[in-house]
Amino acid sequence: MASAQAMGQGEQDHFVLKSGHTIPAVGLGTWRAGSDTAHSVKTAITEAGYRHVDTAAQYGIEKEVGKGLKAATEAGISRKDLFVTSKLWCTDLVPDKVRPALENTLKDLQLDYIDLYLIHWPFRLKDGAHMPPEAGEVLEFDMEGVWREMESLVKDGLVKDIGVCNYTVTKLNRLLHSAKIPPSVCQMEMHPGWKNDKIFEA
Template identity: 40%
Template structure:
């Protein structure tokens, strides 16, 4: 594996690279950008690539990975690839076909990590966001514990090495952990986590259960117009963060990432620029003092850039809980 990366142990004996490359892409960005950016990311040293069925870039990510493998730049076993089960495929009989579709898109025999994207099941069909005539989402009543059992069988079949969840609160995690006949517990919970929403209570809970917290939006998201309120504060412009960055002679982005890494969180960083990708990998080259960590801790305001309000009416909407 790349010397630039450090690793975090998962509860099932596998290891996840301590910094990941995020691949979410809004509609206005051409798909070819995803191929290009992923190739660049692998080229500069990323070995952990995070994608999802609903991002609709799995094919492009697969092309990028395969071209790097064919060029001899990387081996499959050096890569850690995550993808996610979308909410319309939570019925147990849909889980394996959905994973197999993702594997075909990615041109892979297995993924390293497969996670439930959100604890909110939606009506199955061809639409990612099925809605009624009034535009209201058509939700489903599947128990995600039954979905989890289907994920366990995918692991047993060798289609995935590790299984986890995303956007779950501690009560929802508890339900899986206390499920009768549980075979494998979630190795991770991927959530929005950054200096404005540091998830300290959820992080403590996850650590107590040996669940790794993976952070999306680690740099305050890419602020894409389709999903982020453009009036929300720009995290990397925060004056306190900028002061800490100046003091450490690093960029605000590096400080924001280091803050997470030092707390045992695995951040996902996304960029389409090679210089930024390279710079983000420098997160392992320095340490923040406990004083700096405390200063950054003080910036928390439990603020979400991505509250996913369209799910708010569902009884499983995770953000009604404090953590």
């Protein structure tokens, strides 16, 4: 990915969310970032000009991402100029697990708040489930109850924006019907082998 600072004139370097907050158009993904994650995050921010870092609890590297973020701020990059995204994993899609999961993410990232918190996938998994899940490992998902807890994180200032990943149009419409704070982002995997035309057109 090119850095946001390296984008030419005429190209949009950010988007404005429904909340009024801005999200950089280009972000550093940290999935499979490897053992040099902290160095990569710091270098991406301080040398390549990235201002958006995207991570997730499920990646197993949030502590390393946090070290990289801290090193970048110690090098003079203001926290308010960074946009940090993380995700709530499927085993935590129970109302009473949402806040503890976010608190663990904040601790690992060494942050007081994150800019965007997403539901990683729209299904709940049993603790210790395989990937892909086996029979009996997908459990009932209280989407509305989990979303209410996500909304409470915004109200308490722990998260600026909330959203979802990998939702179908049907599930997104169901969520929009009950949400008091609508999702600011619907993050989708899209490439030549996985187009997601329906959600793209919605």
